[in-house]
Structures are given as structure tokens and as C-alpha cells.
Amino acid sequence: MRFLRDNSLTIVLVTATLMTIAGMYIAGWLANNEELAAHGSPALTLMQYGLSGDFLSAVFENWESEFLQMSVYVVLTAYLYQRGSAESKDPDERSPQDEGLAHREEDPEAPWPVKRGGMVRLLYAYSLGIVLTGLFLASFVLHLVSSARSESETAQLHGQATTTVMQHLGSAQFWFESLQNWQSEFLSTALIVVLSIFLRYRGSPESKPVGAPHRETGS
Numbered sequence: 001m002r003f004l005r006d007n008s009l010t011i012v013l014v015t016a017t018l019m020t021i022a023g024m025y026i027a028g029w030l031a032n033n034e035e036l037a038a039h040g041s042p043a044l045t046l047m048q049y050g051l052s053g054d055f056l057s058a059v060f061e062n063w064e065s066e067f068l069q070m071s072v073y074v075v076l077t078a079y080l081y082q083r084g085s086a087e088s089k090d091p092d093e094r095s096p097q098d099e100g101l102a103h104r105e106e107d108p109e110a111p112w113p114v115k116r117g118g119m120v121r122l123l124y125a126y127s128l129g130i131v132l133t134g135l136f137l138a139s140f141v142l143h144l145v146s147s148a149r150s151e152s153e154t155a156q157l158h159g160q161a162t163t164t165v166m167q168h169l170g171s172a173q174f175w176f177e178s179l180q181n182w183q184s185e186f187l188s189t190a191l192i193v194v195l196s197i198f199l200r201y202r203g204s205p206e207s208k209p210v211g212a213p214h215r216e217t218g219s
Helices: 002-006 008-038 046-050 053-079 112-116 118-125 127-157 165-169 172-198
Strands: none
Touching: 002 008, 008 046, 008 053, 046 053, 053 127, 053 172, 112 118, 118 127, 127 165, 127 172, 165 172
């Protein structure tokens, strides 16, 4: 079926996302209830766990780091280079991504913001970075709020005082949760940039052609 073929990458990735979230949900629910039982507290239902700080904090903690990786990568690759990498523009040649938009205004298939011009076109020209940065910031805030709630839920189990969102923002625990994921995202991005200089994967648009020299830049 043409639709499945044309959209197979998105379909597989979205399906994998939903399946892993479901698996995380069940595993987290069971683990959380084991901890509650150890403290003599009643178990949570699946619905209650889905709204708990423990689950939401874990979800948005990971989303935050992924959106940070993608937003930083989109912005940095617009201005910085790595010679030989399939993930970089060629520093010696003008890239199609840098072309002006004047000749595109009359193209009937051009996106409507390009035809509209002005501020709309300007925002559209940087819209991928803007949206990814917005998703990072939203996930950061949701992680912060959910993590503060999770911290308060844990404190209640031990008969300790709860924490506010602003108190949690300044806590070592919150930044440990964030930075442990951020470092892995930056490392994995650096690895794909460097490894794509020397290694290949035939058929992937993220790889240079198998026979391309190491010095050749871009896919």
C-alpha cells in the first residue's frame, strides 16, 4: 500500500514509541508499588500511577534531553562544520539550505509561508529550531514540576517535609536527573558526526555512499 510505504519510517517510530511507553508504564507501576509495599503504603492503580510524579517525571526527563539534542543539533549544524561528516554541510561549498527564498516565491509547490513573505516567512525559515527549542523548554518545565511532585511523594513516605517547585529547581537532585541525560545526548550526537566520516551504512540517508572518500562532506 502506497501510504504505508511512503510513511513507513514515521509509522514504525511512532509505534515503537507507544510500545516502549506502555512497557515503561507497566514496569514503573510494578516497581513503584513494590516500593510502596515496603513502606506499608497502599498500592496505586494503573490510572493513579499514570498521574503520579514518579511516572511523569521519568517521561518528561527523557523527552527534555531528546528535544535538547535535536534543537541544539539543528542550530549548530546551520553554522558549524565537520569536514568529512555525513551530518555536516561542506565548508567549501554553498549548501542548498543556505539559498535565498526570492526565487521560490512563485513556485506553486512552495510552502505558503514562503509565498506570504515578511515576518511569516522569516519565522518559517527558522521554524524547525524554534519548535524544537519550544518542545525542550516545555518538557523541561513539565519535568521540573513532575520531579518536584515525585520528590514530595517520596518525602511523605518517609514522614518528611514536601518541597516546592522552586526549591526543587535549585536542588542537586533535579540537576542530576537532567544532566545525566544531557551528557549522553551530546556524546551520541558527537559520535554520529565523527563516525559518519569513516563508517558507512548502505542505503541510509544518514550515511555517505559506501565508496565516498572520507574527506567528502555531507550525505
